[in-house]
Amino acid sequence: MKELRIKGSYVHHKEIKAAQGIKINAQGLEYAIAGTSLHVVGPDDDVENIKEAAMEDMRxxxxxxxxxxxxxxxxxxxxxxxxxxxxxxxxxxxxxxxxxxxxxxxxxxxxxxxxxxxxxxxxxxxxxxxxxxxxxxxxxxxxxxxxxxxxxxxxxxxxxxxxxxxxxxxxxxxxxxAEEAVFPCSLKIVPNHVYNKKDPIVVGVDVLEGIARVGTLICIPQREFIDIGWIASIENNHRPVDSAKKGQRVSIKIVGSNSEEKQKMFGRHFEIEDELVSKVSRRSIDILKANFRNDLSIEDWKLVKTLRD
CATH class of the missing domain: 3.40.50.10050 (Translation initiation factor IF- 2, domain 3)
Known part of the structure; x- marks a missing residue:
């Protein structure tokens, strides 16, 4: 490689052995891609066939x-x-x-x-x-x-x-x-754990399925899916949490779903035996699929389908 590092005339050789450095001078080499094969076209060779061979690496x-x-x-x-x-x-x-x-x-x-x-x-x-x-x-x-x-x-x-x-x-x-994402949940009111019947509704619930999260819109499927409000807060063992999963017993506070509508009331609009579920929409499902797919289990996705149907 000595001649490549110093100025001076090149030394010409009839043959070059392995591991010796060389420079190749040929027309159009500036368009060659490093690492591809270099083919020499002889007088009896088919140029088009050799072009095909040269392009094989890039293909x-x-x-x-x-x-x-x-x-x-x-x-x-x-x-x-x-x-x-x-x-x-x-x-x-x-x-x-x-x-x-x-x-x-x-x-x-x-x-x-x-x-x-x-x-x-x-x-x-x-x-x-x-x-x-x-x-x-x-x-x-x-x-x-x-x-x-x-x-x-x-x-x-x-x-x-x-x-x-x-x-x-x-x-x-x-x-x-996050505000538009509605996680699926199914809740059951715990008997003797209704702390406030209205404005806001505060009840103890068992999470039967899914994930109950703050901000979830809750409705009653047994009563034509009437909205009763949003989950404003969740407490687990008297400590505030953002969510509760299947099998947990927590206390939730529900505020009105629309200030222009009359506040829903426990004992009038729904009863102890009514199931509380999250209200899902096509939009909320799309958001879950795009951004929270891995946050939901197979059972959670089955619940989404059930609530949507």
Whole structure:
């Protein structure tokens, strides 16, 4: 490799043995992709066949791009490292779709390609840069456009960064829609535990199924699903809690569902034997599926279906 580090004329050789460094000078090499095969066309060779062979490596990579057009943009230093990253991203434990690939430093054009996801799926408007540099122009454009760039020299670290970013987005989304999310619950009033019959209603209940949460709209299925109000607070052993699960006995305070309507009253609008359930809607179910799917058990989802039907 000596001649590559010092100035001077190249030394010409008729043959080169393994592990010796060489430079290849040929027309159009600036368009070659690092890691792909380089073919020499002889006088008797079919140029089109050799072109097909040269493209085989890239075809293999392009076949791993998600057909839906949704996914992250992946950038790596060489073809080999790109293959390794793509293989990792498609494993069952990871499963991150890829919408585009690139080799070499991250440039503005790569950020522009990744920014397409801003209109399709914002969380995928990201570039996973594996063992490559990011140009200053690309950083500036990414900050301006809202494209996230994650950089790492180890594949697992790159995945950890992206996962932490997605988890943070999910938590932010949960907070935004928390008030509209209606968790399924079925409650039974405990005899001799009616502490206040109206304005607000305060009763002790057993959670028969699901999850009772503060903010849940409660109705009575036996009385044409009449609304009796929202759960304003929950107490478990005289301590305030945000929710109560199946099998727990808690005290709940219910406030009126609509200030313009007459306040519902225990003993007039519902009785001790009536079941209290959360009032679900198509909108609330969609919110649960999109943001709280993993927070509900199979039994909880069955209850959602029962309450909806």
């Amino acid at each position: 293999s990579l392009m076949s791993r791009i998600d057909r839906s057009g949704e996914g992250v943009y992946v950038q790596a230093s060489t073809l080999g490292s790109l293959e390794a990253l793509l293989e990792f991203l498609k494993t069952d434990e990871v499963r991150i779709p890829v919408s585009g690939i690139g080799i070499g430093p991250v440039h503005k054009k790569d950020v522009m390609k990744a920014s397409v996801m801003l209109e399709k799926k914002k969380e995928y408007a990201t570039i996973l840069a594996f063992d490559v540099k990011v140009t200053q122009e690309a950083r500036e454009l990414a900050d301006e456009a809202g494209v996230k760039i994650f950089i790492a020299d180890i594949i697992y670290h790159l995945f950890d960064q992206f996962k932490a970013y997605i988890d943070n987005l999910k938590e932010e989304k949960k907070k935004e829609v």
